Amino acid sequence: MRKLFPLLVLSLLLSSNAAVAEKAAERGVNSERLMLAGDRPDPSITRDGDTYYMVHSSFEYAPGLLIYRSKDLVRWEPLVNALHRYVGSVYAPDIVKHNGRWYIYFPVVTPAHTTNMVVWADSPEGPWSEPVDLQIGGIDPGHAVDAEGNRYLLMSNGYLVPLAADGLSATGPARKVYDGWEFPKEWDVEGFCLEGPKIRKIGKYYYMLTAEGGTAGPPTSHMVVVARAERLTGPWENSPYNPLVHTYSPDERWCSKGHGTLIDTPDGQWYVVYHAYERGFYTLGRQTLIEPVAMTEDGWPAAVARPAKKQPAKQETAASFSDDFSTDRTGTQWQFAGEYDPQRARRENRTLVMQARGNDPSDACPMLFVTGDHAYEMEVEAQCAPEAVAGLVLFYNPKLYTGIGLDKGRLAIHVLGRAESFDVQLPRHVWFRLRNDRHVVSFWYSPDGRNWTKADKSCETSGYHHNMAGEFLSLRPGIYAAGYGEVVFRNFKYKTL
Amino acid sequence: MRKLFPLLVLSLLLSSNAAVAEKAAERGVNSERLMLAGDRPDPSITRDGDTYYMVHSSFEYAPGLLIYRSKDLVRWEPLVNALHRYVGSVYAPDIVKHNGRWYIYFPVVTPAHTTNMVVWADSPEGPWSEPVDLQIGGIDPGHAVDAEGNRYLLMSNGYLVPLAADGLSATGPARKVYDGWEFPKEWDVEGFCLEGPKIRKIGKYYYMLTAEGGTAGPPTSHMVVVARAERLTGPWENSPYNPLVHTYSPDERWCSKGHGTLIDTPDGQWYVVYHAYERGFYTLGRQTLIEPVAMTEDGWPAAVARPAKKQPAKQETAASFSDDFSTDRTGTQWQFAGEYDPQRARRENRTLVMQARGNDPSDACPMLFVTGDHAYEMEVEAQCAPEAVAGLVLFYNPKLYTGIGLDKGRLAIHVLGRAESFDVQLPRHVWFRLRNDRHVVSFWYSPDGRNWTKADKSCETSGYHHNMAGEFLSLRPGIYAAGYGEVVFRNFKYKTL
Structure with missing residues (x-):
């Protein structure tokens, strides 16, 4: 003090x-x-x-x-x-x-x-x-x-x-x-x-x-x-x-x-x-x-305090949200939206094995965390069962989210809670990256975690908040697994930009 | 480069x-x-x-x-x-x-x-x-x-x-x-x-x-x-x-x-x-x-131009949108959202007599205009038939608008396209004021155009735009008449703040 x-x-x-x-x-x-x-x-x-x-x-x-x-x-x-x-x-x-x-x-x-x-x-x-x-x-x-x-x-x-x-x-x-x-x-x-x-x-x-x-x-x-x-x-x-x-x-x-x-x-x-x-x-x-x-x-x-007017040039940020899944951060970092089933996700050999739920991010009860960063980037590696899909998401509620993921073997970009399917075939073992740079959200995918392709679609999310969608929530980054079967996640990476 | x-x-x-x-x-x-x-x-x-x-x-x-x-x-x-x-x-x-x-x-x-x-x-x-x-x-x-x-x-x-x-x-x-x-x-x-x-x-x-x-x-x-x-x-x-x-x-x-x-x-x-x-x-x-x-x-x-970074301290604005309804500005100022029926509204003795449509702003096809102002205030006097209602609105589309009006004889404030009815009785001859000050929207009502009461509810509309609601539209100020019968509007006033 x-x-x-x-x-x-x-x-x-x-x-x-x-x-x-x-x-x-x-x-x-x-x-x-x-x-x-x-x-x-x-x-x-x-x-x-x-x-x-x-x-x-x-x-x-x-x-x-x-x-x-x-x-x-x-x-x-x-x-x-x-x-x-x-x-x-x-x-x-x-x-x-x-x-x-x-x-x-x-x-x-x-x-x-x-x-x-x-x-x-x-x-x-x-x-x-x-x-x-x-x-x-x-x-x-x-x-x-x-x-x-x-x-x-x-x-x-x-x-x-x-x-x-x-x-x-x-x-x-x-x-x-x-x-x-x-x-x-x-x-x-x-x-x-x-x-x-x-x-x-x-x-x-x-x-x-x-x-x-x-x-x-x-x-x-x-x-x-x-x-x-x-x-x-x-x-x-x-x-x-x-x-x-x-x-x-x-x-x-x-x-x-x-x-x-x-x-x-x-x-x-x-x-x-x-x-x-x-x-x-x-x-x-x-x-x-x-x-x-x-x-x-x-x-x-x-x-006794006088209110601040300006945002600081450098953000206060400390926490590391990167997670290699070697420890269980459920609750302290990760939370599920709209449900909690402790049996749904398990840590094994530095992987997170998650049971699929629902059809897409809206009903998949994604696993999210809280950040205070104005700009950040995250990546994850996902290995999907034949009928499972997975991806990265910024989730406000089941009607309002954006993200990148698989959709029937193809690339899907979600904006305003709606999926757009692209004519891009993706393997079931796939890497995703999502960048949120002061509300400008962009997406990448990779077949190997080294060679990345930027998706042709970005979006702008400054309005994804309570004054537009109610419920007193926030736009939280995270991962989702939907469809049927299991998704094995590895190496969730996060960095402040 | x-x-x-x-x-x-x-x-x-x-x-x-x-x-x-x-x-x-x-x-x-x-x-x-x-x-x-x-x-x-x-x-x-x-x-x-x-x-x-x-x-x-x-x-x-x-x-x-x-x-x-x-x-x-x-x-x-x-x-x-x-x-x-x-x-x-x-x-x-x-x-x-x-x-x-x-x-x-x-x-x-x-x-x-x-x-x-x-x-x-x-x-x-x-x-x-x-x-x-x-x-x-x-x-x-x-x-x-x-x-x-x-x-x-x-x-x-x-x-x-x-x-x-x-x-x-x-x-x-x-x-x-x-x-x-x-x-x-x-x-x-x-x-x-x-x-x-x-x-x-x-x-x-x-x-x-x-x-x-x-x-x-x-x-x-x-x-x-x-x-x-x-x-x-x-x-x-x-x-x-x-x-x-x-x-x-x-x-x-x-x-x-x-x-x-x-x-x-x-x-x-x-x-x-x-x-x-x-x-x-x-x-x-x-x-x-x-x-x-x-x-x-x-x-x-x-x-050859260099892009501007800053907003000017003083807005460029010229047009006067105040309308005493002595002339017909349909088309040049006013437009209807989602329909156009030339028989619906007529000018008589410095009044605008408008047939009611629908139940509330969402289906009332409100009469709107385009402004470029960051901050403005508008007022109107409305005389409603027994089963008609009327008010002021900022309208994006039938699902997304805010406004103030009558609702079954009481004050209604509309936010995010939903009405909240207040325990305030309003006469059928009533004055409304709406202020949009850089997205902070506030509401007033008056029984005589002189004594004004501020409503207990304001809202924030910075997200009422295409990136949240699609359709390539804008948040337009205007008036609406809903229910049954006619509404007589007088003295629409507008000023840039």
Whole structure:
């Protein structure tokens, strides 16, 4: 932390927002920081001693609820998945430690219904329980405990639901306790959308951070607002410094900033962790950011960072996604879209053997991963059973993807979820390459991994994102196997351009 | 090198070219110039004495084939529509004068079939004939006349079709005469897509400009290439200076430049007129550009302009689209999407009385116009029959639009072609306002045109374009009337922001 914010002393109590901002500028704390790149939305973060744990919405990707661990809020290690089944679309979770046990509360949305579930474990490393259906409506549960030790969930739209002592069932009806903060009517937002409550007790007050304005749509849509109360049932008093986090102009680097959790360091510095889209790269999904906050004299967390305008010349990127399949990265890197069958793919002698599913990428439940890169290239070697097909894909959802693959022995290029078959014969043992250079996507194929031919078709994918296709997803790179039989993948290579 | 830096090499090697470039630079012609803003794709231009005439693809909008007239290649006056019926999607036309009579050849694409038609007139002002179906396949007819006075159409994919002397029927089968120019394999394009042939006889040669690379997709997809021949049947020799027009980098202001026609001034200066998407504003469709070309010593048109990188701080915009309905601007400003029924709308006492169609904007065949503005606001007053509804819309196609309107007496906001009904009662006499500020779209309503309320929902439309939805269209502002009965519109107001 000291390397990033060398002169930062946030234990200072400052009297006003403007003064806080001025002080921060003097200290060089001039903007929000990208903490976890790529599609890591709806972060929930907590600290246990000197260790931080964070979890995000999983949406359609499984296994889900990947827990990240960090000692410094800079380096994050993927630890373990707390959800090993596909249960529907997993919205904003909350990770908490309570009486020595760990819980993750999360909403589950399917076409048929919306509910909320919980998994628990005695340690963040797991093993995590099977999901328990709490059978309560609303979304975005935030866990809280009152002065008497009773447990509750704060839900979207300001509802409070009492929980049993073990936290595994609801014990009464939801009750409205908070109406949100009324933001200026002239702001361009998606709607009121009071959601993502996260509770933190500081002194005599419960502080509740909620998201408003909608998570996507206009770049100025989202925000984090603060309210406090002495009791969970209220009355809740809105902060005079609201919003704590917000994108004020479409010219900022980070769009639709919102959905925050307060976190403090062992030495008493305060931060807010939230998510945002990167301007021009909505395709990457909502990325996890962090910025310092100051506690004011009148006891409110207040913004001190100044928003960044420009994208850095050099991208922050660290992870290597190349995979020779010598170890199992399921869950920590790879996820399946729309299902999870642990029996479907196995690692053998530095290969990944995957059972085919469906007919093409749309129903093949492809195996994908999250990247934060603006430009990258990937390759894979695939050996297909006689009636299997395979390829590389950038997948948003079953209707919206692009990719290259086999199609009945011929080259197929997929654009906007539709296949175009080319008059090019491909062998069943074939190599594919896909390049995504700032939304310009191009394709290559090779019979031997050495002699490459560029396909005659490229496409442009800047619009493959939530504002066009909904569902809060991202355009994720990966591989697919469809048709019948098995596909043997080797040497998945990835590089940042 | 030559392909990457055409101006540099031309300056070194070609004295005439360099001189022209120098002249152009002196005159301030140092890059392509936006000649007709907004969705004016596939331009075909010709000159008759000192007067230029230009026509564009109409696609789904009718009445179509709006002829523009200019004396200076700067100020363009909408003259008359040459097509008064909806016949299907009208692709790239060609306007020619032959033996004192005027013709526009154009492709018509429907879900059932593709054909080519012609309309003719004794003057560009009309009256223009009913369309004549030539019953030939392919698209993008380009008219040409051989040394013996025989008439032909050059078609997409290099086919030549003989025409009767009156130009109103084909007299033989299509014959392949040209294979196109092979562009570098490493370019990111949509495909080969040899189309849009335009023929110009200069000296002993026929010069054919064709489009290649696909009109959308990657910013570097499109181009104009040149070939020449002494006979229309070939052999066609490709220009060593190809491509004449091309976007070499996604960082250029104009993307997918291509589909050009050569035009000369009365004093012998040469230009190429073509279209391109503006970077960041694919929603506006393909806009008409012009740039000077030099005739080289070896008799080829060659590029001399340097591509612009930046968008100007101030937009070029001139037209006033505000309409008090005191005059009939059907065709010159307003077009209907997907149909044209002249009986549907009438002007009365500074009102537009429109018969309702369909249930909502998707099937209401809204009345739209073309703008080139990055940011604008529009308002209209609407008085609805008891079972009619109306509103303002930004319409791409029946599946993709946004807008504000009435829905069963309540406020409805349409996003991504789906209506969201709000708990806001609206009177049948109501005012609407819609703002599109660089893709952030916001909505207002008023019971009296003075007291306005902003709707709680905005949206973001940067992806409402061909690369997401196909069909070669644009996101056009306008009004719609749906349900049953009539809607009386007054005081359509438009301003550039």
